Amino acid sequence: MKTRTLTFMLSILLTVAARADLKWEQSTIELHPSVSDKQAIAHFKYENTGKTAVHFKSVKASCGCTATQTQKEVVNPGEKGEVTATFTIGDRTGQQVKTVTVQTDDPAQPTTMLTLKANIAQALEIKPTFVYWTSGEEPRPKKISLKAAKEFPAKNITIKSTSQSFESKVVPGKPGEWTIEVTPKDTSHPMGTALLIQTDYPNEAPKSFYVNAQVTNPMPPPILRAPANQAGAPAVKTATPAAIPSPAAH
Numbered sequence: 419m420k421t422r423t424l425t426f427m428l429s430i431l432l433t434v435a436a437r438a439d440l441k442w443e444q445s446t447i448e449l450h451p452s453v454s455d456k457q458a459i460a461h462f463k464y465e466n467t468g469k470t471a472v473h474f475k476s477v478k479a480s481c482g483c484t485a486t487q488t489q490k491e492v493v494n495p496g497e498k499g500e501v502t503a504t505f506t507i508g509d510r511t512g513q514q515v516k517t518v519t520v521q522t523d524d525p526a527q528p529t530t531m532l533t534l535k536a537n538i539a540q541a542l543e544i545k546p547t548f549v550y551w552t553s554g555e556e557p558r559p560k561k562i563s564l565k566a567a568k569e570f571p572a573k574n575i576t577i578k579s580t581s582q583s584f585e586s587k588v589v590p591g592k593p594g595e596w597t598i599e600v601t602p603k604d605t606s607h608p609m610g611t612a613l614l615i616q617t618d619y620p621n622e623a624p625k626s627f628y629v630n631a632q633v634t635n636p637m638p639p640p641i642l643r644a645p646a647n648q649a650g651a652p653a654v655k656t657a658t659p660a661a662i663p664s665p666a667a668h
Contacts, residue, residue, distance in 0.1 A: 439468030440493065440524045446533040451507060453541040453570040454620050458505045460534040462518070466493045468526075475521040477501055483508070484516045484534070503534050509625070511540045541570040542617065547629045551605050552636045559601040562629055564615070566594040572619040581611035584631055600631045609633050 447460040466472050472493045477486045483506045489499040503518050518532040542564055549560040566572045575596055577586050583604065589597040600613065610632035617624050 439526055440472045441465050441467050448535040450537050453539050453567050458536040460503045461500045462532045463500045465498045466495050469495055473523045478519050480517040486518050505536055511538050513537050539567055541567055541625055542627055549600055550632045550634050552634055555605050557602045557605045559599040562598040564596045572617040574618045576616045578614045579611045583609050584611045602633050605633050608635055
């Protein structure tokens, strides 16, 4: 019995000693691409500190905007490598969080979640992104201010409307600043348009932005209802019961 127990314990120790062990340098990487960058690339580095080889089964990104690539299919003991996650920025701004799920035959950690955080600066600050008029309102121009970031050296912008019912023009200000004036030709009925703002930077693929303008129906007035027992409400008269005569004393 003791021999069997000793053999069992030795097999466990040998299994532990010979196991694979893939160590990641970091599982979360935060990047700060410039406004002119088209991609944000994270390099997740690893090392096999175990005694047996590790085989990659799959490496999958959380969305189609992120491509993944691993240097090796098999990582032998003592070898190092990396998984590369490439995030295509496009027109996205703000913090973008993308994940990569890595599956291996490492029994200690068969699944690892890698996280890429890309903080993308806003190339063009637009205030407001939506202007509107109510039906019947005087069709006066409304203004939209634009300001380019320091890392986005646009010099000129143009604007196009999807509707001929609105007029728009660009008024230059300080370098990197503009004002757009939008005016509806008619406010007698609801209508809208999307305004395409086209910049001249970067030269090979200039960035574009959208704002919206709309003529809306006027809001209906709120319905006022007096709450129960409101002070000042007309009092409800109630009939006073007739007095019952007392019996005559004898």
